[in-house]
Every structure is written in structure tokens, then in C-alpha cells.
Amino acid sequence: MSNLTEQQQIDSHRPRILRLYNLYRVILGFGLTLLTNAVLRDGLLELSNPAIYEKASWIYLFINVLIALLLHRGRRDLHVFLVTLVDIGLLGVIFFAAGGVGSGFGNLLIIPVAIGNILLHGRIGLLLPALASIGLIYLTFFLSLTHPYVGQSYLQVGVLGCIYFAVALFVQRFSRRLYLSESLAQQQAASLASLEQLNQLIIQRMRTGIIVVGPDNRIITGNEASAQMLARPIQPGPALDKLVPELDQRLQQWRRNPSTRSTSFHSHSGSAEILANFKPLGGSGDKTILIFLDDNTQVAQQAQQLKLASLGRLTASIAHEIRNPLGAISHAAQLLNESDQLCKQDVRLTEIIQQHSQRMNRVIETVLELSRRRPSEPQLVDLALWTSSFLTDFRAANPPTDIIECEIEKEGILTRIDPNQMTQVLNNLCQNALRYSGSAGSERTIYLKLYEDGISQLPTLEVIDYGPGVADEHVGHIFEPFYTTEASGTGLGLYISRELSESNQARLEYEAATPTGSCMRITFAHPKRLV
Template sequence: MGTPAGSASAPQDTRTGWYRLRLLTFYRLVLTSLLAVFYFFLRDSNPFGVQDHELFRSTLLVWLLFSLAAVVVTRLEQPAYRFQSLLQILADIGALALLTHATGGISSPLTILLVITIAVGALLLPGRMAYLFAAVASLALLFETGISLLALHNTDIGSVTRAGLMGLVLFATAALAHVLAIRLRDSEALATQRGIDIANLQQLNQYVIHQLQSGIMVVDGHGLVRLANEQARKLLGLKSTEGRLLSELSPALSSQVSRWHTNPALQSESIPADEANTGFTLRFARLDTAQGPGTLILLEDDTLLAQQSQQLKLASLGRMSASIAHEIRNPLGAISHAAQLLSESEQLNGGDKRLTEIINIHSLRVNEIIESVLQLSRRSASQPQDLILGEWLRLFHGEFIETEGADAARLMLEIEDDSLCIQSDPGHLRQVLGNLCKNALRHSPADAMVYLRVQASNTEAIRLEILDSGPGIEADVATHIFEPFFTTEKSGTGLGLYIARELCELNRAHISYHRRDEGGSCFRIEFAATHD
């Protein structure tokens, strides 16, 4: 999410310190270069009032070489920052003290440069070190004044007073610079913390937006897409959107936005997406930003809404099935038990025994219907996983042959691409395929083959087809086969395909029936493709 402020403070201070130290080295290099130019090229006019040319020249050249070396080592950031800062400030104080002595002592115009050096030192190493620099510079001035007095170099007793006053100026400079350094440090720490907070908030916003199940898209006043989360790109079938015109990416969506701008009360229509049998519904909101007005587009996946509706429907069915279990199953058990006891009576003739058998048979059938309905109420919520379909089908094939005792030679796999990956609850998919495979084997001739075929469609969906060679289903009947309790068999409950459809919709898949041209049936399940 971002670097916490506590862990970022010290590195940030060091980065700022190195930056300031580099500025000091640049300032020192410019200063020494200018001093050298004025001294050597205007030597006849003696602009600095140099009295000891040998000392001035030697000190200036050494200070210039030190400035060049400081530029290099500061770039390398070796040795440590604190050591370099301390060494450079003390070196500057020493060099300026020598130059001051060579140019007439405390009355030299170069003395003012010590004030700048102390101020810079207080910014680089605030706190007690600032006062140390002021103390060293003051002592250097007093020492220089004392030497000048002893040597009687045109120095009077007033020079001591001026040196003392300059020392006070240096200490005042250190104090002011120390206060300024503290405020600068606090301001930098606050700015750093604000930057971290903003970065954390931005990352959090990005995470929330990209984890939303709804598509989010932001379009500016010029029609450029500024933001689009993964779900929006998925619904629109796009890989990259930022900085591109909405009219180029999706003309239909751009048209809807234009219509909404014209009439904000207008309700949008559902727009088909690129995935098979899916679409999305739009909602719009106006955004006012510093860059001008914009539009927030919310894309609701129709399949997700259908899935939520399906879960509500299953919950209602669960409550109904609980009532069925209480109101019907108990009386049914009593009827079945009474019929069984009656059938054991020795006084019944053949016709009466046949009637009791009919009662038992139909009691069992009603019980099967109740069990199927209760199975829906006990349905667990979908827990989709990424499944490599070819690999998963091979495992399913082995389990199905073993548990159902089917002939392995009759159930064949045709897998176009082993890398195709889907998202589905493996338990739900196993139940759907188990029911479809049992139906296909039951309705096909004893020597006919049943195929499980996997292939990618031209709409980027993945198709799983169950193909048999049975009689097929008539068109007028095929429209009702997924309805609950619809069956063409005397012993069927009419809930198998209905449950299969409910489970497919719960996993955002679509199941459909197609009659094969060569005869037989094809049940097709279409999944949205994912990337392994």
C-alpha cells in the first residue's frame, strides 16, 4: 500500500541532506572560482586588499582543489553524510579564517562569508552542531585578531571588539538558522507524510476500484477515457483504454453517453458484451473536477445480476422445500408404511396386492421429487476456482466411469486445447456433467459413443459439449426441457435439467440444447475464458 511515515522519515531526511550538501559544494566551487578569477586576473587592482599574497594564494588554491574533491565525494555519497558535512563546514571556516587574515583581518570584506557558512552549516547539521560552527568561527576570528595584534599588522585594540561583535553575529545567525532548519524539517516531514498518505489513499482507491464486480469508467469532457477498471475492460472486450477516445473503443457506449448528456433522465439500454450470451447495463453520473466536467460510467454485468437473482430464487425455494418436507413428507411416509403393512396381509387377493404395489411405486416417485427439491435447498453457494478444463475433465472421466460403472470405451473426450481455463465451482460442474452424461448414455444405443468435446468459440467463450447418438428431442419439447418438473418420462422427476441450468447460471455459465444434424442431442455449456 505504501511506505509508512515512520520508516520513510529517516531516508527522506538523508535524501534532502545530500541534496543540500550538493548545493553547498556547487556554491563553494563557484565562490572559489570567482575568487581565483578576480585575484589572478585583477591582481594589479588588488580587489580584496590582500596583504599576504603567499598565504592568500596558497589557501585559495588548496580551497579550490578541496571544492573539486568535495563535488566528487558528495556525488559518491561516501563517506557518510554527517562526516562529510562536518568536514566541509570546518574546512570552509578554516579557509575563510586564513583568507581573512591574509586580507587585513577582521576588517576584511571576506569576513561576511563566514555568516553564510554558519547559516549553511546550521541547515545541514541543525542543533548543537550549529552552535559548534559559530563557536569555532568566533574563536578563529579572535585568534586571528590576537595574532594580528601581536604582529602589529595595522591592528588596533578596536579589532578585538569588532571580532567579538562578529562572534555575536555568528551565534545569532546559528540560532536563527537552527530555528529555520527545525521548521524546514517539520515542513518536509509533514509534506512527506502527506505524500505517503496521498499515495496510500490512491493505492487504496485503485484497489477498491479494480476489485469491484461492477465496471467503472471515467471519461473527461473531451471523450478521453481517464480510468477503467479490469471489469469494465472485460465487459467491453478491451485490453487498453486510458488516454483513448471512448468513441473509438465502444461506439455504442459513446452513443449512450451522448444521449445521457442530452437528456440526463433517459434510461440506458442493455448493451451486448463480447462474451457469449452476456451484456451489461449502464448508469451515469456527472463528475466535476479541476480539469473540467467528466462522466462516471457504471457498467453492471447482466450475468452477475442474474446470478444474484438466482441466489435469491434458490433461497426462496429452500424455504418452500422446508415446508414441503414438513407438510408432505411425513404424511407420505405414513401412506407408504401403511401400504407396506397392507401388502403383507394374507387376506388380500391378487388385485388388491397390485393396488398396494402401485401405492408403493408412486410413493417412492413422490419421495424422489421431494428429495430433488430438497437438494436445491441444500445447495451451497458457488465457490468458483480456476480450472484447466482438459486436465479437470480427464479426472472427471475416471471418477464417472468408476462410480457409475459405465463402459469407458463409450465415453470419449475430445479436447481441442489443453490450456483452456475456466472459472467454476468444481462440485457444481461435476454434478451438471454427471447428470448430462448419465442421460446421454441412457438414451443412446448400447454400442453408440458419447463425446465430451471442449473447444474455444469465436466469441472468446469456451464451449463444453455433451454429444450423444440418441433419438434427440423434438423442437416443441426442447423449449421446455429446462423448466422444473417437466419430463417426457414416466419415471422422471423433471428436475435434473432444471438443476443443471440453475447450477450453470450460479457459476455464470450458459447451458443450451441443440439438435445434431446427424441425429442425436448436443447439450452445450459456455464459459467465459480466463487466463491460467
């Protein structure tokens, strides 16, 4: 450790050590002044010079009180050295007045020497025991001039001086190691705090939602991704069954049988499909549970890519095998229809052949288009401007009898999509809505509504028609490929629309409109979410 770091450690502890040292000196001063009373020291202490002892004790008490009041915040080494030096000098005078080494007052100098070496390292610290030892030797010499028996105490004074140096060296080494240990502990604490802050930042920025639930089924903490997935703030304290009942059900199932795979769920209508995984946070005795929330949309998107790749290989292999014979059949039926020798029944049969040949050709073209579809190229899009631009083009391409009403909640509703792919989806939904609203040429009206969902705060676009709606037995199948209720339909329109929506991390859902009609709802991803 550098000297600067060590000095900073000393400076940080100096005020507390000085306060304790000043308190000790004031208490010691009061004790010494009490011994100036002859009655109190009778039989306890034999003074060689009571007058000097009394004056030195009162001066010592006065100076200590003054220093405690004025220099209790002293931070400079010079202040500490001078205070310790004054302490050694006055205690030396009291040592002289008390009768020398036999009084035991020489031991009182150990504390100033020790405190000085705690706060003053190096040679300046060793100067204190040197001065204390020299002072006691000279005071013993002067005392021996008037008291001959004191001359036999030089050995004890020398031993006392050695004790001062031993204490100084021990205190310096011990305090230095304490400062090093404390500095290392502070560095480790700072590193742990930094790592904890880094971990918190990483957890908060993770796209996987994380919730920690305690043994009492109350939420301890949760990251930002979990709040976005569940479309509600995750605060410590609330019970999980009150905040997210669907997640609590799966947690209880996992607790009963940890080997059971959890099923996905929606936290609210129109939310993403969420898959929860559970893991105990501690050992077997700790019932704290760590919940991982994953957006199943990404898994569905990967499955969709595999599905499209398989479909592409399949259609590539059968395209030529089907389209060439189909073209020959259609051409032969057209030539047969031009013959004058056919009766009306045969003409009708040739028309049926051509009609179904064209339908099969449309199915093949649609499947080929789906299998060759390019990857999405998402960009930040203002949905209000995008919807207005789409309506302008759509109205221009349709007859005036097709009326499209539109309600846009506000400007600046943003999301990340591929505008070309989502234009194809919206065009398909609007064409379907017009088709089910009435026959071509009649007055047909559909309704578009763009808004931000009040719960999830996600952009939402609804396409509503006023037709008869979808029968209950067909609702669960309308997004399946090749499923249609029309004789001339291919059954791929809604399927492709949902596939394109999922590739842009949007959700396409059906809901019955009131009192009649159908509502196709597109829930877009958050604008900060990368597709």
C-alpha cells in the same frame, strides 16, 4: 525527529550545497585576484598591505580550485569544518591586508559561517562564528599597531561578530526546521505512495470490475476483475466502443438519462451476465466516468436460494395433501383393474388413471428433491478426469446401442464445482440427448466435447445430439419449469439442470447444432473463482 534522521537529511543535501559553495568560493577567488591589479582597484579599494593581499588572494583562489576538484564529494563533518575554517582564515588575512573593517571585507565571512552552520549543527557550528569573531578582533588589534586610526573600529568589529553569531543561530534554526519539514513531507509522500499502492492492490484484487473512462470515451485504467469479466485485457488508450460495444451502449444511455437503470449484457457468447453501474469520478465539471461491473450470476444465485426456500415451504405444505389422496386413487385404480367385471373400455380408463397418477407422483418427487437439495460443496476438479469417469459409469448403465463419443482438448482443465451435482446435470443432459436421438433400443449416438473457450479461457463442456433439434418457438421456453413437448415428461429436467449449474456458478445454454441436432453447453467458472 531523531538525530539519525536529521543527519540523513543533511547528508542527502550536502553534495549539492558543497557544489554551490565551491562554485561561490572559486568565483570569489577570481574576483579577489582581479583586485590585485592596481589599475582595477584604483578608486575602489585602499589596501593597507598590497603584497600580503596579493599573496593571500592567489593562495585563496588556488586552494578553492583545488578543493573544488578534490573535495567536491566530501561527506564528513571534519571535511566541511576544515574547508570552512580555511575559508575563514584566508578571508581574515585578506581582511587584514585590505585595511580592516573599513574595507567591508569582514562581511565576506558571513557566507562561510552560514554555510558551515547549514551543514554543521550544534556547538561545532557555533565554533565557526566564535573563531571568526576572535580572528577579526586580533587582526584589528595587530592592524592598529601600524595604523592608529583602526583602533576606533573595535565597536564595528564587535557588531560584526554579533552578526556572525546571529546568522549562525538563525541558519541553524531555519535549516533545522527546513529539514524537519522536508522529512515530514517525505514521510507523508512515502505514506501516500504506500496508500496508493495499497489502494491499487485492493482495486486489482476486488471481485467487482472497475473501469475508468475519460471524457473522450477512452479507457484510462481497469482492474483484473474487469478483464476477467469481459474476457479481454483492459489497457489504457483504446476507445470503449471498440473494445466493448455493449458496455459503451449502456454508458451512452446513462449519459443521456442517469436515472435509467442499466440492463445486463454479455460481452461475448457464453460469457457471464454482467450488470454495469456508472458514477462520475469528480465534480460536475469532470466528465471522467467510473464504471462498476458486477457479475449478475451472484444476484441470480441469491434469487435462486430465495426461490428454493419458497418452493421448499410450498412443497412441504402440499406434499401430504396431494400424495396421500393420489396414492389412494392409484391404489383404487389398481384394485379396479383386477376386477373381472370390467369391460375393455373401463380397463383402459383404469390404465389412464394409473399412468397419470404415476406422472403426478414423479412431479411431486422431483419438486421435493429440488426443494430439499443440499448446498453445493465445491472443490477443485480436473474436468478431463471427471468427464472420463462419468462416461465409464454412464456407458455401463446404458445398453451397447447407445454410443457416446467424446473429445477432450487437453488434460488439466480445472474448475471449482460440486462433482455430485454436476454429475446429475450431465447425466440428465445425456439422457435427454439420447432420447431425442432415437427410440430406445435403436442405435443412438451423442457427442461430448470438453475444451477451453478461446475468448474467455473458461472450461466448456458441450453435449451434442443428432436428433431433429428444438423448434424455434420452443427455444425460449425449454428451461422453464413444467414446460415440456412430451406427454409423459414433467418439464423439470432442464430446469433443475440449469438451477444446479447456477448454484455451481456454471452456465447452461442451448444452441442449435449444424446441420441438425441440439447442443447443450456448460460453461464452468474460472478455477480461481470461489463458488
